[in-house]
Amino acid sequence: IEKKHTLCKCKETILIIILEIIHMLEMICPSVYSVKVDLTVMSRFAHTVMTSRALNKANSSQEIFFDVELPKTALIVNFSMEIDGEVYVGEVKEKEKAKKQYEKAVSSGQTAGLVKVSGRKMETFSVSVNIAAKSNVTFILTYEELLQRKLGQYEILTRVKPKQPVQEFQIVANILEPQGIAFVEATAIFLSNELLPLVEKTISDNKAHISFSPTLEQQRKCPGCEGTIIDGDFIIKYDVKQKEGLGELQIVNGYFVHFFAPPDLPRVPKNVVFVIDRSGSMSGSKIAQTRDALVAILNDLHEEDHFALILFDDKITTWKESLTKATHRYVTEAIAYIRKLKDKGSTNINDAVLKAVSMLQRERRDKNLPERSADMIILLTDGMPNSGESNLKTIQENVRSAIGGKMTLFSLGFGNDVDYSFLDVMSRQNKGAARRIFEGSDAAVQLKGFYEEVASPLLLEVDLRYPEQAVVFVTKNHYSQLFNGSEIVVAGRLTDSDMDNFVVEVFAQGPEEDFQVQGKASVVNLDVIYPDQEYIFGDFSERLWAYLTIQQLLENSDIGTQQEKDNATAKALDLSLRYNFVTPLTSMVVTNVFCFRTCQRRLCVVCFLTVSLFHRPATESREKKWYDTLF
Secondary structure (H helix, E strand, O other), X not given: XXXXXXHHHHHHHHHHHHHHHHHHHHHHOOEEEEEEEEEEEEOOEEEEEEEXXXXXXXXXXXXXXXXXXXXXOOEEEEEEEEEOOEEEEOEEEEHHHHHHHHHHXXXXXXXXXXXXXXXXXXXXXXXXXXXXXXXXXXXXXXXXXXXXXXXXXXXXXXXXXXXXXXXXXXXXXXXXXXXXXXXXXXXXXXXXXXXXXXXXXXXXXXXEEEEEOXXXXXXXXXXXXXXXXXXXXXXXXXXXXXXXXXXXXXXXXXXXXXXXXXXXXXXXXXXXXXXXXXXXHHXXXXXXXXXXXXXXXXXXXXXXXXXXXXXXXXXXXXXXXXXXXXXXXXXXXXXXXXXXXXXXXXXXXXXXXXXXXXXXXXXXXXXOOOOOOEEEEEEEEOOOOOOOOOOHHHHHHHHHHHHOOOOEEEEEEEOOOOOHHHHHHHHHOOOOOEEEEOXXXXXXXXXHHHHHHXXXXXXXXXXXXXXXXXXXXXXXXXXXXXXXXXOEEEEEEEOOOOHHHOEEEEXXXXXXXXXXXXXXXXXXXXXXXXXXXXXXXOOXXXXXXXXXXXXXXXXXXXXXXXXXXXXXXXXXXXXXXXXXXXXXXEEEEOXXXXXXXXXXXXXXXXXXXXXXXOOOOOOOOOXXXXXXXXX
C-alpha cells in the first residue's frame, strides 16, 4: 500500500512538473493571436493585405518570426511593422543602394527578410525581429498581382499556416468585376465537414463576397488540442461573363484596360511536334509518367491536327519522318510506339529541337499542312545538354535562328536538375513559354495540364489597335495565339479625354477566315456600379498598367540585343521604384530606432532593422548564395 501511495505521489509530482513546464513554455514562446487576410480584386487585379499580431509573453526580449507564402506572380508593394505603438514602413530602393544601406547598418545589428521559392506556385517571405518583454508586434504585408485566366477561370491562392489556433482568424475576399461574374467557388484542402459551412459566399451580378472566420475552438484538430487544422491553401476560383466581339474595355482615372477573350470561337488546327528526352536521367518514374502523359495527350488530339514524335538521347529518333494527321489509326499506332519508350544515353537538346524545326518547315514548304493552322514544338527534358552542342547560349541562338519567328516553342523542365532559366529564355525567344514539372506522383497530371492550356488555339496573330493620338505607353498588343480558356490583357495611358473618337480594333486569323471587330470604348463609372463600395484602391487601373508593364519588361530583359536588354531593365527599375514594387531589380528596406525593455529598467538602444526583400522571378531555377539572395 505504501509503495502504491508513493507511486501515486510520484505520478502527481511528474504531472505537476509537466504542467509547470508547459506553462513556462507558453510564457516563453511568443504567441500569435491574430491572423487576417484581406483580399480585394478589382477587374482581375488582386490586392492582398496579410496581417499578423503576436505577443511576447516572456520577461525578456524574444525573437518573433513572420512567415508568409505568396504567389510567384505577385509583387510585394509594402511591408510594415508596429512595435509598441511605433509604425515602421518599408521603402523600395534600387538594389545597390539598399546593399550599401545594409552594409552600413550591419555593424549595429539587423534582421533580414527575403523571398524565396516555396513549392510549385508559391514563394516564402520571412522576417524576424526582437520584441521587448510583454510587448506586441503587428506585421503587415501587402502584395498585388494580375490574375491570369487559364482553362476558363481565374484562381486566387492564399496559403495560411498559423501553426497554432489563434484568437482571431479571418479571410475576407471581395471580388468586383464590372463585366459581370459567371461563377465563384471557394475551397481549401483543410476544410472538414464541420468547417465547410463557415465559408460564406454572397454573389451578385458584378460582386462577390467570401469570408471564412472559424473560432478558436473550431480551429483545433481536436477538443483541447494545441494543434490547428488550418494549414494549407484557401483557393477561390471564378470567371467573368465573356463578351462577344471586342471584349471588355474599361477606362478609369486616365488609364484604359482591355480584356479580350471572345467566347464560342472555333478552334484553329495545330501542327505539333513532341520532342521527348529519353536519356538515362529520365529513368524510373520520370519515363513512366512521361509515357502516361503522352498517351493521354495523344488521345486528346483532334482529327484535324497533325503531329510528330521525336525521341532523343545522344541520338535522334523519329516515329515517322513527317507529320501525320491525328486520325484514330495513327494515334493508336503512336500510343503503341510511346508505350515502348525506354531511357538510355546522354542529352542532345540542340539537334533534337532543330530536327523538329526542319520537319515543320519541310511540311510547310510542301504544303502538307493547313494554311490556317498553328505550328508548335513541345520539348520535354529533365537535364542539361551534354551531347552534341552543349553551350546554352549557342543552342538558344541556333533554335532562334532556325525558327525565325514562324513557330512557337513550349518547354517543359522535368525535376530539379534541369536548367529551367535556359529553357525559359529559349521558349520566350520563340513566342512560347516554359513550365517546370515537379517530380511527384502527379507529374503526369502536370504534363497533361500544361498541354491542355495550349491544346486549342482559337486565333492566330492577334493584333489589338488603339488610336495612336489618344494613347501612350501601351503594353504588349500583339500576340501570336489566343488559346481557349485564356485571355489577352492590354493597358495604356490616355492622352485625350475625348472618348467619342476612341475606336478599338482587333484583327486576327481564324481557322477559316479573318477575325475583325471594332468598337468605341466606354468609360466605367465605378461609383455607379458600386455605389455602396468605398473606392477600391482608386488607382488600380494605373497600378494594373504598371504591374503588367514591369512584368513584360522583365521578360524582355534577357532576350534581344544587349541594348534592348539594358533599356528594358532600366525602364523596369524606374517603374518598380515609382510604384513601390519589389522586383528582381529592387529591395525593400526598413531602417528605424526602437527600444528594448528589461524587467528592471527601460533601456533604449539605437539599432537598424533592415528588411531586404528579394523577389525571385518564377523563371529562376538555381539557389543563389545567401548574400546574393538578400540583395
